[in-house]
Amino acid sequence: MADECLFDFLHMEIVSHMYTEQQSSKGEMDNKDRAVCVSVLESMGFRVGQGIIERLTRDSPSFKDELDVMKFVCKDFWTKVFRRQVDNLRTNHQGTYVLQDNKFSFLTQLSSGKQYLDQAPKYLAFSCGVVRGALSNLGMDSVVTAEVSVMPSCKFQVVVQKL
């Protein structure tokens, strides 16, 4: 439990700090303020993802294609960072991937069911950044978004940006 809960608690503190700060400086939060919070958390995640993938792939052979990278992210990377493998990976073979995690580790602590569904996005911004950072260091620029319909299940959509 050690580091696991250390990370979980710190992550929650950061999310709440960002939102409280933004709220206290403006009184009330509108969509723009929320976007600022999400963006700060996402970019923190981005750099964390970069750092982790760098260590993780140090001794890995190179990947043969985009799908190969995605499989690595869904298995090895996901296990290291989110403590389990992705349950389902789908792709349209045109650069869009959907990664489904039925028990997403950042949400399991929060709730199961629909009660706190509106709170979920706060806790996913960092994770989206982590995934985007990892992919970026593996040579794939992407846009990563997350969607929750029932907690703690979560769908990440990765859209690879072609140059």
Add this chain to the structure above:
Amino acid sequence: MADECLFDFLHMEIVSHMYTEQQSSKGEMDNKDRAVCVSVLESMGFRVGQGIIERLTRDSPSFKDELDVMKFVCKDFWTKVFRRQVDNLRTNHQGTYVLQDNKFSFLTQLSSGKQYLDQAPKYLAFSCGVVRGALSNLGMDSVVTAEVSVMPSCKFQVVVQKL
């Protein structure tokens, strides 16, 4: 390495975020700005420490005195949070404790030696808060400070506040 490095990277991001934010809003940082950063990081740590000790002592018997609490913090708590035990615990038996960790886990990644000594305080504020939070939940209000003379060794001073 999983969660360990996840936490390490996030912790570094937070520290750098706090300092960059404070700096960018003011141009240059003075002692007061630095104090604000330290205080925000310390209070994040405080709540994290509270959360961790709550889980950790769920099934523990109660402690017989202050020294007993400190020993628990130096052994079990330290191992869970900072990945090793405290190397040396001293006390004047009047409410002051000095906890020496010769390889403090938050500093080992940073440097060994004196080169980045001036950067160390940034990375200790959160830890001081964690220790203070844990002690607070065990019924001991305290002031916790940290001192580094050669990295990665670190001395924490705990001064218990008597009512």
